[in-house]
Amino acid sequence: MADVAARERKILVAVDEDEESVHALSWCLKNVISKNSKDTLVLLNVKPPRAVFSALDGTGYLFSADIIAAVDKYSNDVAECVVEKAKKMCKDLHDVDIKVETRIEHGDPRDVICQMTEKLGADVLVMGSHGYGLIKRALLGSVSNHCVQNVKCPVLIVKEPKSS
Amino acid sequence: MADVAARERKILVAVDEDEESVHALSWCLKNVISKNSKDTLVLLNVKPPRAVFSALDGTGYLFSADIIAAVDKYSNDVAECVVEKAKKMCKDLHDVDIKVETRIEHGDPRDVICQMTEKLGADVLVMGSHGYGLIKRALLGSVSNHCVQNVKCPVLIVKEPKSS
Numbered sequence A, B: 001m002a003d004v005a006a007r008e009r010k011i012l013v014a015v016d017e018d019e020e021s022v023h024a025l026s027w028c029l030k031n032v033i034s035k036n037s038k039d040t041l042v043l044l045n046v047k048p049p050r051a052v053f054s055a056l057d058g059t060g061y062l063f064s065a066d067i068i069a070a071v072d073k074y075s076n077d078v079a080e081c082v083v084e085k086a087k088k089m090c091k092d093l094h095d096v097d098i099k100v101e102t103r104i105e106h107g108d109p110r111d112v113i114c115q116m117t118e119k120l121g122a123d124v125l126v127m128g129s130h131g132y133g134l135i136k137r138a139l140l141g142s143v144s145n146h147c148v149q150n151v152k153c154p155v156l157i158v159k160e161p162k163s164s
Helices: A019-031 A065-093 A109-120 A134-140 A143-150 B019-031 B065-093 B109-119 B134-140 B143-150
Strands: A010-014 A040-047 A099-106 A124-128 A155-158 B010-014 B040-047 B099-106 B124-128 B155-158
Touching: A010 A019, A010 A109, A019 A040, A019 A065, A019 A124, A019 A155, A040 A065, A040 A109, A065 A099, A099 A109, A109 A124, A109 A143, A124 A143, A143 A155, A143 B143, B010 B019, B010 B109, B019 B040, B019 B065, B019 B124, B019 B155, B040 B065, B040 B109, B065 B099, B099 B109, B109 B124, B109 B143, B124 B143, B143 B155
Parallel strands: A010 A040, A010 A124, A040 A099, A124 A155, B010 B040, B010 B124, B040 B099, B124 B155
Antiparallel strands: A155 B155
């Protein structure tokens, strides 16, 4: 029926500080969401646990309380900035109002993205192919692979186009 | 700009005899292709090499020439049937004309799907999460995983909904 415009869908987009996730969001806005859509776009940023940042220091002694507080603040600021930037892109690229919700969660991105997809009853999960930068990916494993294996709804993996 | 309706996109859908790929196609028709779209849908069926069917017989002696010919014919018939069934579904589910092309190729589905995605300059690749049944998957590996890793365009992985 090609009833894209008529149905209300919940589209969950995992956004992070990587450009790839911004590209995934813009691709989704241009290709999945139609002009007169009633879709709700949920922008999800997952802050990985602190263990990831301090992984090179297993002892916990090298980081003082202020440094940990500063890192936490930085991590919160980055998360706020990421979802705000993503929200702005939704307005810029989509010239009619679509409902945009933002969520910042904390935990292992692999688990949290899957849990939120389920919890929100998302119709589709959209994400970059990496989800996280090289070093974090080495520590966390491939987020997108994990999500493809574990979520029940369709998953759209968007890669950053290589400059050619 | 949410210019789904205005742009011409090439959407490659990998179809096979599994119900999952039929579900992927129907999800794509309902959620990605808008009503007044100029999209071209390319339905691709890849016939795996005969080695897969005769993998349990490494000697080549057990199968006579007629059996091999019969298997080949069966495999061709299945491929024809799969793409025809998929084409019919496009007409049934999409009440306006969209351009539908069909292709039957031969080879390792992982390689062929990636090559065709590149060759046709597809804007998005749509497929089921398995791509092939349990036994064939054990022999061929996960087709969708391979494609997510190797194609440059966005990949939409659609799972068959579990009856609950």
